[in-house]
Amino acid sequence: MITDAGVLKVGDFGQARPLVATEGENSDFSHQISTRWYRSPELLFGARSYTTAIDLWAVGVVLAEILHDYVLFEGRSDIEQLLVVFKKMGSPTAERFPSAAATPDFPKICFKAMEPLPLAEVCPRADAAALELIGTILVLEPTRRATADQALGARFFEGPDAPRVDLATLALATAAACDAKRSAAVDSDEEDWNRGGWEGLG
Numbered sequence: 474m475i476t477d478a479g480v481l482k483v484g485d486f487g488q489a490r491p492l493v494a495t496e497g498e499n500s501d502f503s504h505q506i507s508t509r510w511y512r513s514p515e516l517l518f519g520a521r522s523y524t525t526a527i528d529l530w531a532v533g534v535v536l537a538e539i540l541h542d543y544v545l546f547e548g549r550s551d552i553e554q555l556l557v558v559f560k561k562m563g564s565p566t567a568e569r570f571p572s573a574a575a576t577p578d579f580p581k582i583c584f585k586a587m588e589p590l591p592l593a594e595v596c597p598r599a600d601a602a603a604l605e606l607i608g609t610i611l612v613l614e615p616t617r618r619a620t621a622d623q624a625l626g627a628r629f630f631e632g633p634d635a636p637r638v639d640l641a642t643l644a645l646a647t648a649a650a651c652d653a654k655r656s657a658a659v660d661s662d663e664e665d666w667n668r669g670g671w672e673g674l675g
Contacts, residue, residue, distance in 0.1 A: 475539070477645070483528065507531060509554050510546055514565075514613050517555045518576035526615035529624065533610030537596050540603060542647050545595075552582060562613055563589030570613040602629040 474482040504519050506512070506527075513530035515523055537545045546561070548554025559565070564587040565573040573579045592608050593599070599607060606629040609619035619627075 509548060509551065510544055511535065512551075512554065513615065514555065514558055514570065515572065515576055515615050517551050517558075517578075518573060518582075519578035520576045524615065525621070526618045529610050529618050529621065530615075532624070533607050536603070537599070537607055537611070539647070540596060540599050542650075555582070556584065558613075559584055559587050561590050561595050562611065563587055565613065572614060572616065602627070602631075605629065 474484055476482060501521050502523060504516050504521055506516065509517075511531040511534050513523075513527040516527055534545050546554060546557045548557045563569055564584045565579070566586075567574075569589075592604050592611075596604060596607060606619075606624060606627040609627070610624060612618045
């Protein structure tokens with residue numbers, strides 16, 4: 474969620490558990506967490522040992538969607554979700570996503586080789602500062618994703634490269650547009666009913 478002041482709020486802690494960042498500690502977390510469209514690649518591969526990098530991936534997806542008003546990675550199953558991600562971000566390789574081989578489901582699924590699209594093509598409405606930030610977060614390898622502290626230091630938060638609407642205003646405008654579309658659809662349904670609803674019942 475984004476407040477009127479442009480503050481990003483993380484919510485829905487129904488499956489939250491304490492996360493102790495101790496190097497070398499083995500963890501056994503749930504991998505079926507978060508909405509699929511915002512689930513990081515390591516989770517989609519069934520990882521049960523992970524860090525807050527999964528949250529940064531979700532933040533990167535949300536930021537891209539706010540800037541573009543469409544779902545960035547829209548999959549109807551976990552396998553399709555991985556495919557959608559890899560079509561834009563490139564398929565796993567030893568260089569691009571080295572930790573993938575250690576996830577439970579990686580050996581079970583084979584994807585053809587795909588090169589990543591230029592980020593400016595994936596996010597055409599993002600300016601240079603936004604692309605720079607998104608590029609440090611939407612990284613397949615979780616250990617290479619920017620942390621929250623690192624992301625907050627990005628120049629994206631220092632000011633725009635050119636005049637642009639701030640995220641809070643854009644989010645509110647997007648919500649208002651969606652409400653207007655829903656209202657128009659309801660009005661259209663009511664008109665159809667008023668024209669022929671009762672006749673249809675007769």
